[in-house]
Amino acid sequence: MFENSMTMAVLAASDLERAKRFWHDTFGLDPVSTEMGGATYVVGGVAVLVYESEFAGTNKATALAIMTDDLDRDMAELRSKGVVFHDYDMPEIKTVDGVVDDEGERGAWFDDSEGNILSLAQPKSVTLDQARQMLAGASA
Numbered sequence: 001m002f003e004n005s006m007t008m009a010v011l012a013a014s015d016l017e018r019a020k021r022f023w024h025d026t027f028g029l030d031p032v033s034t035e036m037g038g039a040t041y042v043v044g045g046v047a048v049l050v051y052e053s054e055f056a057g058t059n060k061a062t063a064l065a066i067m068t069d070d071l072d073r074d075m076a077e078l079r080s081k082g083v084v085f086h087d088y089d090m091p092e093i094k095t096v097d098g099v100v101d102d103e104g105e106r107g108a109w110f111d112d113s114e115g116n117i118l119s120l121a122q123p124k125s126v127t128l129d130q131a132r133q134m135l136a137g138a139s140a
Contacts, residue, residue, distance in 0.1 A: 009046060009064050012053035013038075013114040019050050022113035026081050057115020064118045067131060071099065071106050071122035078110065078120075085110050086117075 013019035020039050023029050031039035038051030043066060068074045075085065075098065085098030086109040093100050098108045107121040123131055 007046060008040075009048045011048060011050050011063055011112070011114070011116050012056035012058075013050050014052070014054065014056040015114070016050065016052040018113050023050065026078065026083060026112075057111075059116065061117065062109065062119045063116040065121060066118065067121050067123065067128060069122065069128040071108065071120055074120055075099070075108055083110050 011019075016038060020031065023031075023039070023041055027041075027043070029041045029043070032042055032047075033040040036049060036051070038049050041048045041050065043064075048064065079085075085095075087095045087098060088100070088109075089095075095108070098110075100107050104125050105121045105123045107119055109117055109119045112118055126134070
């Protein structure tokens with residue numbers, strides 16, 4: 001069905017210029033394109049289109065997940081740039097210092113400049129390279 005396709009994540013921004021500053025200042029990324037009514041970035045090989053919308057930040061679930069090989073390193077870097085991680089105390093998710101540690105992965109959540117919830121996750125049962133290979137095999 002999707003033999004000739006690609007995937008793009010899409011995030012809404014109520015202020016596109018502010019969002020572009022966030023992506024530059026926080027992630028060190030500049031848009032690879034400013035076509036399609038927004039700014040497109042590439043994170044981990046996946047395109048992320050950030051576009052202007054009055055509905056930015058209204059999703060109360062994770063909008064973009066980034067898998068990493070070193071959660072602590074990346075959280076420290078993001079914290080040094082002013083990112084504040086969420087703390088949760090729910091039956092299914094309890095964080096300590098912003099981190100949930102479950103069977104398969106460690107993870108953390110934070111907001112972008114537009115109120116979208118982003119997550120970082122580090123797999124525990126496989127390496128990042130193994131996770132990439134699993135995804136590549138699933139799409140072959």
